[in-house]
Amino acid sequence: MxxxxxxxxxxxxxxxxxxxxxxxxxxxxxxxxxxxxxxxxxxxxxxxxxxxxxxxxxxEGTRRSEEPGFAAKSLLQQAQKRAIARAAADLVEPGSAIGISAGTTTIELARRLVTVPGLTVVTNSLPAAQLLHEAAGPGQTVILTGGVPTPSDALVGPIAVAALESLHVDVLFLGSHGVDAKAGLTTPNLVEADTNRALIRAGLRVCVLADATKWGVVGLGTFGRLDDVDVFITDSGLTPGARRALHEHVGELVVVEPEDDPA
Missing domain, CATH: 1.10.10.10 (Winged helix-like DNA-binding domain superfamily/Winged helix DNA-binding domain)
Structure with a gap:
């Protein structure tokens, strides 16, 4: 050739x-x-x-309705996602009930939780559910919402929303396609936006995991306001202006340094 x-x-x-x-x-x-x-x-x-x-x-395209696949997103910002997941894992207590949304940063969090004893995980992420099921630690329970899969391997739609309406978790760990001072948390998939709103309603606390490249990206639909966020974890690539905007709206801003070691 x-x-x-x-x-x-x-x-x-x-x-x-x-x-x-x-x-x-x-x-x-x-x-x-x-x-x-x-x-x-x-x-x-x-x-x-x-x-x-x-x-x-x-x-990267400019269309606000464009939804990248899980494989494409998993290759981006890998070190940043690992560092964000490490900080998020520190917020998880043994024996607690947590929610994990779909996403390539939240799957990194799931990898760090397999040894947490007595953990109950509610998720609409097919990869996270499979990972936790196959490597579940002592006394762990995984609850998969059901629903229709998206290109990002999220289960969404009325079935997912109905499952989440009757559930309550101590902390929700939420990924986002885009984050913006005015638009808030956004996604290009309107059905996924409905499911993410149901996830937020199920969480006593909401923790958003989003690397710095998500700032200023605006998807087609908003599913949450920055004022809804209790903890926002991102990386040190975030601009000073973005940090100021987040400090004004979220409960707590956590900025981490990317990990050099893939392990």
């Missing part, structure tokens, strides 16, 4: 799947890791894809 054909194949995969890992491309195309990295660098410089750690993702 010529280099131009190989790059075209990579671009097609990224467009179709939203994201692709270098290891996957090595296997599919039968070339070296270094060759794939050079191809991605070229595609990135040409404005075709966005290079991220471990692979490439589709370039």
């Amino acid at each position: 010529l280099a131009s054909q190989r790059r075209s194949a990579i671009a097609d995969l990224v467009e179709r799947e939203g994201a692709v890992r270098i290891s996957e491309l090595v296997e599919r195309l039968g070339v070296s890791d270094m060759t794939i990295r050079r191809d991605i660098d070229r595609l990135s410089s040409d404005g075709v894809v966005e290079r991220v750690h471990g692979g490439a993702v589709a370039r």
